[in-house]
Amino acid sequence: MTMTIEQEIEVLDQFPIGMRVLAVDDDQTCLRILQTLLHRCQYHVTTTNQAQTALEMLRENKNKFDLVISDVDMPDMDGFKLLELVGLEMDLPVIMLSAHSDPKYVMKGVKHGACDYLLKPVRIEELKNIWQHVVRKSKLKKNKSSVSNGTGNSDKANNNRKRKEQYEEEEEEERGNENDDPTAQKKPRVLWTHELHNKFLAAVDHLGVEKAVPKKILDLMNVDKLTRENVASHLQKFRVALKKVSDEANQQANRVAIDSHLMQMTSHKGVGGFYHHRAIPVGSGQFHGGATMMRHYPSNRNLGRVNSLAGGMFQPVSSSFPRNHNDGGNILQGLPLPPLEELQINKAYQSFNSQQNSLMVAPNNLLLLEGHPQSSSPSLNQGFSPHFEINNNKRLEHWSNTVLSTNMPQRNVHSKPDTLEWTTFCDSASPLVNPNLDTSSTSFCRNTDFGSSNAAQTDFFHPLQMNQQHASNWGPMTEAQLFRNCDSKEGLHMASDAGSLDDIVNSLMTQEQSPTDFSEGGWVMV
């Protein structure tokens, strides 16, 4: 259709109306139908039945199109190949189309960078939403702290350097075209989305944390536009996080105290939250090895409450936490999370303040992917929750074992399959989730005297018999020590007075676990 300039401009302003789509399918019947469907969605459509022609059109002027839809099985070029090339050279969103519903094809499409994978026959409803991919992609490009475009993976063996240059070149070009934030001009960074991080974790898990090297991880991940350097820096951060958590593990009891104290602040089911805290690190579900756990641990600390809020889900974040600890986000900062994620965590944090309900649905999609099985990092590890719930019926006795004995952020955890750790943890941790505990927690709620609610505490701790069963993973502190440590209110008070959780942790860390730190009976899960 031909339009006047004015019309064109008008159309462009009405995005997604007028979105320019390039449709590729060697099947003329399907192509014709697709064309009509796209027209019906008010997109501007260009069609070709040859992948090669499509590439040429794109190369001629990549700014001519907003999105590419391509069939997978084409005689002149494999649709996946086209997908790769488009992603590599033009970085346009590509949607795959196929009559193959086999998940392995879908997987292949996703791995090659497809924004979406539609099955034939395509329905108009599906096409009505594809414009979102364009927005998403351009948003990623413009993102301050990271740039998602990059080089392709096609010749991994040889082209690391070349890729990087190309990446940076594209980055320059990108900036030329868009109003990018100057800060983005430094070093382009990859946006480690949940999906990406999960792939990373999967690769690391597969290789074993000790043996995971960037090159191998990169290969396993098989993600377009990801460079070895991206992986290397991510891995470095990851390792630092692991170590940190590992170190922190030695201060378990202290943390527990802090947590419980914090929990108190919120009149919420502290117990549940607390436990959730504990649990989170152990195993946000599919986090492979201990790695993820570790990383999440600190963040989870703050997230406990939300878990309870969202009922059933492990909503780590407590809405009250931020309330009482303005810099709750600081805790997260302790972790060397990728900057973007940190930002998001904090954002998510704030949101918790305001919304006490379903955390999962929270503002930041990236972080709080509800139900996303492998959501990594700061997210409120949904992966965790199922496990949690399953174990819900276990006795409290087990809880203590876990909490005490499971040295969550532990080095050797990394090398084990996460499920193992996870289950172990869950088994023990389940009691934490026990709703009964929650109610009793109100009596613990406290600000002033944690110690005074002795009775409650006693009740609370009552079921928690610290057996020595799961002592295996524990760090330096023995269970007995921990028990003793749950003695006094002092620690809690101190905790409450501390400004940020970080401060609390730090201060606690510096003092030995003195018997006076914790209330008698066990965790002060108040």
Next chain:
Amino acid sequence: MNTIVVGQLQRQFQDYIVSLYQQGYLDNQFTELRKLQDEGSPDFVAEVVSLFFDDCAKLINDMSTSLERPDHVDFKQVDSGVHQLKGSSSSVGARRVKSVCIAFKECCDVQNREGCLRCLQQVDYEYKMLKTKLQDLFNLEQQILQAGGTIPQVSMN
């Protein structure tokens, strides 16, 4: 306009198209295609099915060649052809053709030449049958239009 005639034609049309659905020649996708037809593209459905039948003819021909020599069957080519046929038949709502394609693919997967030949024959039959039926349907449509009436929208639940 002779309303009685138009009415009759419309009813005839309606009955006919419903029967096509009921006999499994067409499925919901065809309904969707009809919805896409409007004043802007009044012959959309006819165009698309026409393309489809052309595709069928070509694909069947190619596959026939591949299956011709018993000692030298290019199953890969056949598989590719079946796959495409399945895709396009499902896109136009040619239900029976699609069903045959499914069986066809299975024969191909196990490299059963005999089975493939049978399926090929069947798919040839089905597409031609559908072609005839749809031709009749379009003729009815034309008659309605010529009699001054409008083509009824038939929705199948």
